[in-house]
Structures are given as C-alpha cells and as structure tokens.
Amino acid sequence: PKEIFLKDYKSPDYYFDTVDLRFSLGEEKTIVASKITVFPRVEGSSAPLVLNGVDQKLISIKVDGKELKEGDYHLDSRHLTLQSPPQGKFTLEIDTEIQPQNNTSLEGLYKSSGNFCTQCEAEGFRKITFYQDRPDIMAKYTCRIEADKLLYPVLLSNGNLIEQGTLEGGKHYAVWEDPFKKPCYLFALVAGQLESRDDTFVTRSGRKVALRIWTPAEDVPKTAHAMYSLKAAMKWDEDVFGLEYDLDLFNVVAVPDFNMGAMENKSLNIFNSKLVLASPETASDADYAAILGVIGHEYFHNWTGNRVTCRDWFQLSLKEGLTVFRDQEFSSDMGSRTVKRIADVSKLRNYQFPQDAGPMAHPVRPHSYIKMDNFYTVTVYEKGAEVVRMYKTLLGTQGFRKGMDLYFKRHDGQAVTCEDFFAAMKDANGADFANFLQWYSQAGTPVVKVTSSYNAEAHTFSLKFSQEVPPTPGQLVKEPMFIPVAVGLLDSSGKDMPLSSVYHDGTLQSVASISQPVLSTVLRVTKKEEEFVFCDIFERPIPSLLRGYSAPVRLESDLSDNDLFFLLAHDSDEFNRWESGQVLARKLMLSLVADFQQSKPLTLNPKFVQGLKSILCDTSLDKEFIAKAITLPGEGEIMDMMEVADPDAVHAVRTFIRKELASQLKSEFLSTVENNRSSEEYVFDHPNMARRALKNTALAYLGSLEDSEMTELALHEYKTATNMTDQFAALSAISQNPGKTRDDVLADFYTKWQHNYLVVNKWFALQAMSNIPGNVENVRKLLNHPAFDLRNPNKVYSLIGGFCGSPVNFHAKDGSGYKFLGEIVLQLDKLNPQVASRMVSAFSRWRRFDESRQTLAKQQLETIMSANGLSENVFEIASKSLA
Numbered sequence: 001p002k003e004i005f006l007k008d009y010k011s012p013d014y015y016f017d018t019v020d021l022r023f024s025l026g027e028e029k030t031i032v033a034s035k036i037t038v039f040p041r042v043e044g045s046s047a048p049l050v051l052n053g054v055d056q057k058l059i060s061i062k063v064d065g066k067e068l069k070e071g072d073y074h075l076d077s078r079h080l081t082l083q084s085p086p087q088g089k090f091t092l093e094i095d096t097e098i099q100p101q102n103n104t105s106l107e108g109l110y111k112s113s114g115n116f117c118t119q120c121e122a123e124g125f126r127k128i129t130f131y132q133d134r135p136d137i138m139a140k141y142t143c144r145i146e147a148d149k150l151l152y153p154v155l156l157s158n159g160n161l162i163e164q165g166t167l168e169g170g171k172h173y174a175v176w177e178d179p180f181k182k183p184c185y186l187f188a189l190v191a192g193q194l195e196s197r198d199d200t201f202v203t204r205s206g207r208k209v210a211l212r213i214w215t216p217a218e219d220v221p222k223t224a225h226a227m228y229s230l231k232a233a234m235k236w237d238e239d240v241f242g243l244e245y246d247l248d249l250f251n252v253v254a255v256p257d258f259n260m261g262a263m264e265n266k267s268l269n270i271f272n273s274k275l276v277l278a279s280p281e282t283a284s285d286a287d288y289a290a291i292l293g294v295i296g297h298e299y300f301h302n303w304t305g306n307r308v309t310c311r312d313w314f315q316l317s318l319k320e321g322l323t324v325f326r327d328q329e330f331s332s333d334m335g336s337r338t339v340k341r342i343a344d345v346s347k348l349r350n351y352q353f354p355q356d357a358g359p360m361a362h363p364v365r366p367h368s369y370i371k372m373d374n375f376y377t378v379t380v381y382e383k384g385a386e387v388v389r390m391y392k393t394l395l396g397t398q399g400f401r402k403g404m405d406l407y408f409k410r411h412d413g414q415a416v417t418c419e420d421f422f423a424a425m426k427d428a429n430g431a432d433f434a435n436f437l438q439w440y441s442q443a444g445t446p447v448v449k450v451t452s453s454y455n456a457e458a459h460t461f462s463l464k465f466s467q468e469v470p471p472t473p474g475q476l477v478k479e480p481m482f483i484p485v486a487v488g489l490l491d492s493s494g495k496d497m498p499l500s501s502v503y504h505d506g507t508l509q510s511v512a513s514i515s516q517p518v519l520s521t522v523l524r525v526t527k528k529e530e531e532f533v534f535c536d537i538f539e540r541p542i543p544s545l546l547r548g549y550s551a552p553v554r555l556e557s558d559l560s561d562n563d564l565f566f567l568l569a570h571d572s573d574e575f576n577r578w579e580s581g582q583v584l585a586r587k588l589m590l591s592l593v594a595d596f597q598q599s600k601p602l603t604l605n606p607k608f609v610q611g612l613k614s615i616l617c618d619t620s621l622d623k624e625f626i627a628k629a630i631t632l633p634g635e636g637e638i639m640d641m642m643e644v645a646d647p648d649a650v651h652a653v654r655t656f657i658r659k660e661l662a663s664q665l666k667s668e669f670l671s672t673v674e675n676n677r678s679s680e681e682y683v684f685d686h687p688n689m690a691r692r693a694l695k696n697t698a699l700a701y702l703g704s705l706e707d708s709e710m711t712e713l714a715l716h717e718y719k720t721a722t723n724m725t726d727q728f729a730a731l732s733a734i735s736q737n738p739g740k741t742r743d744d745v746l747a748d749f750y751t752k753w754q755h756n757y758l759v760v761n762k763w764f765a766l767q768a769m770s771n772i773p774g775n776v777e778n779v780r781k782l783l784n785h786p787a788f789d790l791r792n793p794n795k796v797y798s799l800i801g802g803f804c805g806s807p808v809n810f811h812a813k814d815g816s817g818y819k820f821l822g823e824i825v826l827q828l829d830k831l832n833p834q835v836a837s838r839m840v841s842a843f844s845r846w847r848r849f850d851e852s853r854q855t856l857a858k859q860q861l862e863t864i865m866s867a868n869g870l871s872e873n874v875f876e877i878a879s880k881s882l883a
C-alpha cells in the first residue's frame, strides 16, 4: 500500500466547474452518468487528467461530445487517466455501472434496510463515478435521480428540488440543484420508503427554512428530540457566531447501517439512526445528549466544513476540531458547562491520551496516511477541539469571535488549511501566538511539571514550569509547546485571591483590571523551563492550576493530598474541584494497585471516603457534578499511568474501592436513591438528567455490594422505571453480579425490547462489557444470536467493541479475548474494512502489557497481517501496531 504525505501536496492540474449527475437506480445495477465541465489550473496546460474510480464498470467516456476509444485513455483498478485532454475548457461525460446492493463497505452508494443512501467522506465518491476525489475540487452540482416509484417514493439530493415527475414503467424522477460549490465528499443521495417530521425555522434575516427529518414511517414519532435539537442549533449558531442557514430546505435522513455517527452533506445530512431516534422509553439521557450534540455538530458543519472546507485531508481537524469545539460549546450552553467540560476531558483522557502514547500517535494534522478513514480519530477530533479552545482561552470570547468572522470573510467558498485559520485568529486580534502552530504538527501529550514556593517576606508566590513532549513514532525529538495555563490562587478560607501582577521573563506584567478584581489569569508557558512570580500575595496560597483544563496536557504538580482535599472542597473553578478529586483517586488507585501486586491487604484511606461523602451530601452542588465527582477514574486511565499495564490488578482495586465506598456510605447512597426518584413524566433538561444521573450512580454503587437487599432494590428500580435511563441503569446495577437474577432480568429485557434494534444493541453492549470471568464464551454465543449481524456497524460496535472495552476479558491471560478479536477482524475485513480497522485498533497498545499477553496479542496481529487480500484500512493499523 502507498503512503500519502502532506509534504507532497500539489494543486490539481484541472478544476471542475459544474457537475451534472444522473442516477438510474435499479435492483440489479445502477447506472451513473456524469457530465463535468473541466478547466485547467494553468491556461494551455497539457497535463494528464487523472480520475479516481474503484468498483465501477466503465460504460463510456466522451470528451466534448466525442466518444473516446480504448487507446485514448488508461484504466486500472483505481484510476481512469486521460493522457492528453483538450487544452482549455472542455466537457467530460462518463457513464458507469455500479452495484449498490452488494456494497457492504457502506461507502459510496449502498443500500440500508432496502433504501439507497450514500457516504462519500472521505473517499467514497470514487465508488460512485470517476472523479478527482479530493476536497480542493469544488463544483456546482445538479443531480437527477430515476427509480421505481413504489419501491423508492422519496428521492433526495443536495440543494433545491427543481423538477420532478413520473416516467414509464412505474418509475419517477427528481432533479436537485445545489447552488453552492462543494467538494464531492459532501455529495449525497437518498432514495427509499421514508416519511418525514416537518417543521420550519425562520432565520434572523427572515428566511423561512423547511426542516425535514426522514425515517421509516413507524419511527417518525421518535424524531421530536432531533427536531428540537436542530432548531436549537440553528438559533445558537446565529446567536453565538452570527451564522445563518443559507438554503430554504434542510433534510436529515436516519439510516440503520452507517459506519460513523452522521454526515454533514450539504442540506442533506445523513445520520446513523442511533443519533436521531429517541423516546423516553427507548433512549437514555446519554442518547438524548448525544443526539443534541451530533445534530448540532452536523448542522454547524454547514459553515465550518461546507462553506469553508479543507484543502486536503491532512487538514481534517480544520473542520472537525473546530466543529467539535462548536458542538461542545452548544451542549454546554444548553446544559451544564462544568459537567460538559468534565465529560469532554474524560473522553480525551480515556481515549486520546492512550492514542497519543501508542503506535498510532499522530499530530492533530497528520503528516501521512495510507487510508484516510483511519484518521477520523480522537486526536483529530477531540485534541483538535482542545486546540481551538486554546485560541479562545488566549483571545477571550470577543477576540475569538473576531477571528471567526475574519476566517469566514477571507475564506467563504474556499478549500483552506489550518494555517489559514491560525492566521485569521492572529490577524483579527494582532495576537502574538509564539510557537502555537506546534500543536498541529507535534504528536504526543505534553507533560507539564509545576513546583510552587511562597516567599513570606517578599509577598511573592512562584510557579516553576517545565515541559516535555514524549517521543512518538517518527518524531523522536520535540520542541516546547505554547501552553496556556489558567491559574487562580486560593486563600486559607478557600476564596480566590485578587491577582495584581506577575513577574516573568524579566518584566512585571499587570494582570489587574480597573473595573473588577481579577481572580484568575492565563499564563503563557512557551519554554522548556520557566518561572512566573505572583506579586502582592500576603499569605501562602493554594494554587488552582490549569483551570477549566486550559490545555490538553498531563499536569504533574507538587500539591499535597491536603491541598487537593482543600481544592476539592473549595475551588471556585468547578472543573478543578472535580479534577482534584480525580487526582486523589488516581494516586490512591495506583498505590493500591502496587499493594495488590505485592499481595498486601487493601485498605481505603478514610480521608478519601470522607472527601467523597462531603461531596455526596453537599446539597448546594449540581447533582450531575456530584455524580461525576464520586465516579472513580476508569480502569483504562489507571492502566495508562502504569509502567506495565496490569488489567487484573486495576480491576480488582477499582472493584474493591467501589465496594468499600458502597458499604461505608451505604445509608447516604440509599437516601440518594430515595430522594432522587420522580414519578413525573420524563423531561430532558439539566435538572432532571442530573437527578437521574446521581440516583443511578448511587444505585450502581449499591449494586456492587452483591447483597440480596440491594439486588431487591435494583430489581424494584428496574420494574418501576418509566424511562430507559432508569431502567437500563437498574439493569446494569443488577448485571454486575453473576447469578440467576442477572440472567432473568437480562432475558426479560430482551423479551421486552426485541423489536427495537437500538435497544437490543444496548443489551448486546451491556453483556459484552461485562467483567464476569470467562465472558468471551457468552460473547461468542451472542454472535449467533438472531438479532446480531456482522454487516451492521452499530451491532459490531456494541458487541465486539463493547467486549474490547472490558479489561478483564479482552485481556484474559489465556489469550481467549485476543483470539476472538483476531478471528472477527478477518471476517469483518471482507465485509467492511472501515469497521474492521476500528476493531483491530483494540490491539494497538499490546506493548503496554506483560510479556505473556504481548506474545498472545502479537500472534493475532501477525496472523491478521498474513491474511490474503487484507484491506489497506486494517493493514495500516495492524502494521503500525507491530512496527
């Protein structure tokens, strides 16, 4: 396989002006006719025109109306090349045949539950027709769709519907025209039996936009929350960024077979139905929140991604990091900012940090790829969003908005780079961003060490920083990064001290403001080592560092446990209150892991129990914040901090602490459950979600006690639940412990929900993730369950992905978990390489484990590598994992 490098980027020799597509959709074959107007980048150029194309049968090619003969072009399995196209502008017409009904890769044109749909990002358009499949080719499209009227009554594509009618032979057609130039990855087509929920949104300049969410008829009632989310997102983008929708129609289609979450095709977003369909009985609070975020995300792409797109795929974070940042802010404004920040940082730590420390580590803007699909990663998305957040931290809300405005003013209708975004932020504010661009090119999570000292005579408080970016594949030596560190100083009563000035780099900088006391400031840490000295500090403070998690780094400070308990109790920065509890929990877990490994008895520090108890009982706190603050760091996070990851020890320790907390705080947990029930109708709002989150976290703790009284309680919660959040939480609490009750309740749940595939996926995932020893056998059995289907990505993510998330069973000492995954990857690769490569990624950190596990995992990777016909997707992940 060929590796593609950012440094080799070249502008295309030809651009496309207009693209007319005609689809004749059929059961046996689909005919695609394209007519493209082509013009050279440089007048008079005689460069060959190279088009991408795979899995298509070429029927004919015409240039300026004249059919080409075989020698006039060159065709191989990936390209169609016109060696000497005409000079100047010309038309190119190509007819091809494709077979969407056999396309299990779910990219290009394919069928999902009998309906036709498309997925073109990143490089799926080349499975539809021959084209320069790269995002810097932006053209205006029309699309005519012809199909059987009974089988496919609804025909959709991008833009406006300009014509429709009936044809002979029971067929009909529709013609769509998109007035905006777009790259081909934003092309979409849907044809099928669908019905819509319709609504309207009037933009602030008075445009009346028709909103339609399409699903099979029986699911339309479950689209109310998606419609609410869409309207909220449209309003939010106007209020916060001044960005309006630009067409009269916005369609969303939900399909059950989809490789990722959703796709922002211009005016025709296609969604995984998991992220559209919700009712209180069938979807949990987490599902509702995910729908809000992803509907927002795809809508926000209309400006950040569609109107201004990426020059090449290396720039993916330009649209994805920025749009994730925008959806995070949207969700924060719709709910609790602190809780959302905690959730986002936890995701970063649990998924992105391990990636940044493993063989697939890559910068936010990767330098190379074999298969672009493999780079839709937590690094590009979540770390990319942190990079955008840092601009805002440095510039403030208004400065950031100025930068965004300039970005759109300069680049509307263009395909641009991360430097263009950087330049807009910098120029709009006349800002000094020092070495900030390193965030795009250096992989690895910076480790920032901080030591503090107080000088009582000089009334100064010093913070000394040092930073190190660990080596990553292909990048052994790193430069220092520009790290914005938000800091506040707490006095002995727990209040923020007013800050006056900071001495740094030989100059005294005032941080005070005339209008109000400054209680937090952002330090610009840019060197390998440097010191900041706060002046006019009249008592020894306790520093609250990296407030709001102002940079994606691992922070190591010299704060004592007492300092951390103090911050947990008092910090005005709620994020850092949570963080202090997490730092304490991580330290505690790591020291108990060491005890466990040395067969020492495990005991729980009473101060830790007391700290969590006071949070749990503090009625002034947000309930969801409490739920997060009493939740221990995940097992992956702890394994990530160990020299040699020991899944059994980490699991044993986490289980021990949970049980111990449950038994010592049993009465508090019981009253938490009692006091947070509600008989009222399900409402998706922050207070109600927070209440449910706290109740269910308490219930999960109680469930870990394995006593019959608590099992009865959970059973009661299960039976009386009026919504999926509570019902599934009770089911999860019960299924922590093996036995008849567990088996009975799992069976009952399936019987109840067998007709709802999205709920059945939850049922698969819960069993797959179980830490019950030897669970691999149960998961193997579930592969043959009638509701399971290896061709459906959601089912694979639930069952196989869920299983790989169980440290105990996936990393079983006998290698049974690794063997299971190895076999599945090879089967999946034949059907859907994108999904297979996501699954094979679970092996990528095999070197983190002991020798025996290393040998077993490596064997599986080697077996995969030696398979015939391996996809490039799986090859890239498996080979880089072994390198």
Ligand code: HT7
Pocket: 119, 121, 122, 259, 260, 261, 262, 263, 264, 297, 298, 301, 320, 373, 376, 834
């Ligand atoms: N921009 C979308 C990316 C996407 C995708 C990428 C590769 C393979 C399948 C895919 N489906 C959607 C999703 C988003 O970030 O908005």
Ligand code: ZN
Pocket: 297, 301, 319, 320, 323
């Ligand atoms: Zn996106």
